[in-house]
Amino acid sequence: MLNNRIKVAIIGIGDDAISVYNLLKNLKDIEVASFFNIYDEILPSNLLKENNIVFHNSLDKIFRINGLDIVINAVKDTKVEEKLKQIRGNVSIIETGSVNLMVRLFQEKQELLKIKGIQGELSTILNSIQEAVEVAGKDGVIKYLNPAFVRVTGIPAEERIGKNVLEASPDGALAMALRTGKNVFGHRTKVGGSNAEVISNASPIIIDGSLEGAVVVFQHFTDVMKLMDELKQRTSQIENLSDKFGQVTTCKYGFSDIIGESNELKKCMQLAEKSARSNTTVLLLGESGTGKELFAHAIHHVSSRREKPFIKVNCAAIPENLLESEFFGYAKGAFTGAVKSKIGKFELANGGTIFLDEIGDMNLALQGKLLRVLQEMEFEKVGGNQTIHVDVRVVAATNRNLREMIRNGNFREDLYYRLNVVEITIPPLRLRKDDLPELVDNLIVKLNRKLGKKVQGISKDAEEILYSYDWPGNVRELENVVERVMVTVDDEVLKKKHFVQHVSQFKALPEKDIDLMPIEQMEQLLIKKALSKFGNTVEGKRRAAQALNISLATLYNKLKKAKFENSNI
Numbered sequence: 001m002l003n004n005r006i007k008v009a010i011i012g013i014g015d016d017a018i019s020v021y022n023l024l025k026n027l028k029d030i031e032v033a034s035f036f037n038i039y040d041e042i043l044p045s046n047l048l049k050e051n052n053i054v055f056h057n058s059l060d061k062i063f064r065i066n067g068l069d070i071v072i073n074a075v076k077d078t079k080v081e082e083k084l085k086q087i088r089g090n091v092s093i094i095e096t097g098s099v100n101l102m103v104r105l106f107q108e109k110q111e112l113l114k115i116k117g118i119q120g121e122l123s124t125i126l127n128s129i130q131e132a133v134e135v136a137g138k139d140g141v142i143k144y145l146n147p148a149f150v151r152v153t154g155i156p157a158e159e160r161i162g163k164n165v166l167e168a169s170p171d172g173a174l175a176m177a178l179r180t181g182k183n184v185f186g187h188r189t190k191v192g193g194s195n196a197e198v199i200s201n202a203s204p205i206i207i208d209g210s211l212e213g214a215v216v217v218f219q220h221f222t223d224v225m226k227l228m229d230e231l232k233q234r235t236s237q238i239e240n241l242s243d244k245f246g247q248v249t250t251c252k253y254g255f256s257d258i259i260g261e262s263n264e265l266k267k268c269m270q271l272a273e274k275s276a277r278s279n280t281t282v283l284l285l286g287e288s289g290t291g292k293e294l295f296a297h298a299i300h301h302v303s304s305r306r307e308k309p310f311i312k313v314n315c316a317a318i319p320e321n322l323l324e325s326e327f328f329g330y331a332k333g334a335f336t337g338a339v340k341s342k343i344g345k346f347e348l349a350n351g352g353t354i355f356l357d358e359i360g361d362m363n364l365a366l367q368g369k370l371l372r373v374l375q376e377m378e379f380e381k382v383g384g385n386q387t388i389h390v391d392v393r394v395v396a397a398t399n400r401n402l403r404e405m406i407r408n409g410n411f412r413e414d415l416y417y418r419l420n421v422v423e424i425t426i427p428p429l430r431l432r433k434d435d436l437p438e439l440v441d442n443l444i445v446k447l448n449r450k451l452g453k454k455v456q457g458i459s460k461d462a463e464e465i466l467y468s469y470d471w472p473g474n475v476r477e478l479e480n481v482v483e484r485v486m487v488t489v490d491d492e493v494l495k496k497k498h499f500v501q502h503v504s505q506f507k508a509l510p511e512k513d514i515d516l517m518p519i520e521q522m523e524q525l526l527i528k529k530a531l532s533k534f535g536n537t538v539e540g541k542r543r544a545a546q547a548l549n550i551s552l553a554t555l556y557n558k559l560k561k562a563k564f565e566n567s568n569i
């Protein structure tokens with residue numbers, strides 16, 4: 001019956017009949033099959049438009065309607081009532097007054113069906129989840145539990161349902177939520193027959209502002225712990241890997257990237273290439289911007305270690321107190337905040353090359369530790385007691401005068417000799433100006449690509465001005481100068497006037513009548529000028545270094561050397 005529509009016939013087509021029809025037409029379980037127009041009344045026009053409704057003008061036809069379930073009598077006529085009494089079988093006769101009640105019953109039935117559907121879905125979910133669920137009414141009587149509850153606790157459903165949770169499990173999360181009317185999170189207790197430790201969350205069920213019961217969801221603590229352990233392990237693996245990825249520098253350059261035909265540079269390249277194939281430690285010396293890092297990359301690139309990591313450590317950029325843990329890593333709990341262990345650069349470089357840039361800026365204590373690693377290729381993490389063995393090739397570089405530092409007691413002599421198995425001093429650009437044309441040509445090609453320009457070359461007078469300059473910032477400075485001009489100029493040939501117009505170095509220096517003075521003195525003058533322009537703050541120094549085309553570390557070194565920091569610049 002629920003799935004078949006109920007067939008209805010309405011007697012009369014007056015106002016009563018029409019309002020009954022309007023009530024019924026939207027109920028999907030009811031089909032108004034026929035109207036009986038027994039007084040030759042005029043049919044309302046909208047009813048005429050309705051489909052599939054048959055109009056009869058004789059009540060006799062009522063007996064012939066197939067499968068009729070209900071007749072609604074919307075006329076007050078004793079003759080009609082008499083006639084209807086003759087109808088037999090399953091047909092019900094209803095007066096218009098009862099129609100409202102019938103409609104309400106149908107609507108409630110529809111709601112009930114909807115609720116049944118939702119109930120079905122919910123019980124499928126509750127039956128299949130791994131977490132145990134238990135529900136109690138406001139009086140504490142347990143009304144529901146799912147199959148996982150029985151599995152986790154070992155208590156059969158029939159022993160539990162109907163009991164009062166406030167007595168059966170007074171310390172459990174469900175009882176707490178019922179007593180307080182508040183959510184309970186992460187509550188740990190032992191349950192039931194299995195005495196299993198569980199971790200539960202419970203919530204009160206509040207309907208229209210009043211507490212109607214509570215529900216608890218819980219699972220085996222061991223399950224949760226297992227998941228947590230697994231999660232922790234995975235997280236630490238991911239952190240380690242991303243740590244490693246972040247630190248491993250891909251080796252970007254080979255010897256073919258080192259530009260220059262001067263004898264001075266060629267000698268350096270030959271020596272570097274020869275030593276690259278052995279495992280020896282190489283010490284690269286030279287002013288800032290001469291290409292020491294480029295050489296370190298090239299050495300790694302032609303060595304048998306080229307497929308292994310190339311790790312760069314800038315000893316000047318890392319605060320002294322962190323340098324040791326940067327080098328060797330630290331063990332978990334080595335100091336406050338060391339919640340997990342950290343892998344150091346030496347371990348990361350295992351099998352490959354470590355490039356210790358600005359080695360002259362390392363403190364004496366750490367120099368001693370580094371010496372031990374270089375001699376024995378083993379070390380312990382900070383706060384750790386396990387010895388770690390590595391196989392690392394060391395390339396070190398500095399723009400400082402290590403021999404002078406040894407004389408002043410600032411650099412260990414034994415470390416110096418360990419490092420300079422092969423010592424390569426890259427000459428400054430001012431001593432190999434023959435390399436300028438090739439360097440500039442190469443730069444123009446690279447920058448044309450980068451900036452989308454079509455520069456063909458530089459004019460003779462521009463070349464002259466480049467030759468006449470001493471390049472304290474070496475190749476790095478040359479790169480910046482050419483880029484600055486190419487960014488601003490659209491001509492195909494770069495001329496002297498472009499360099500003078502756009503490059504402060506050339507603007508600042510008078511072209512003629514410049515007093516000759518020692519280069520170091522000129523350098524100091526320029527640093528003073530830059531600091532008075534940008535200020536003696538950390539930011540000022542950073543901007544001054546930028547303007548002078550030297551690294552911040554180099555600026556600090558030069559300041560230290562000249563003791564500028566205490567002067568009144």
Ligand SMILES: Nc1ncnc2c1ncn2[C@@H]1O[C@H](COP(=O)(O)OP(=O)(O)OP(=O)(O)O)[C@@H](O)[C@H]1O
Nearest residue numbers: 257258259288289290291292293294399475476551
């Ligand atoms: N011979 C060269 N051929 C091509 N490019 C070079 C050459 N020498 C240096 N460079 C370029 O000049 C810039 C500075 O070089 P690099 O960083 O190797 O110098 P550095 O001596 O290590 O400097 P610092 O001491 O300041 O760290 C880089 O962009 C590098 O590619």
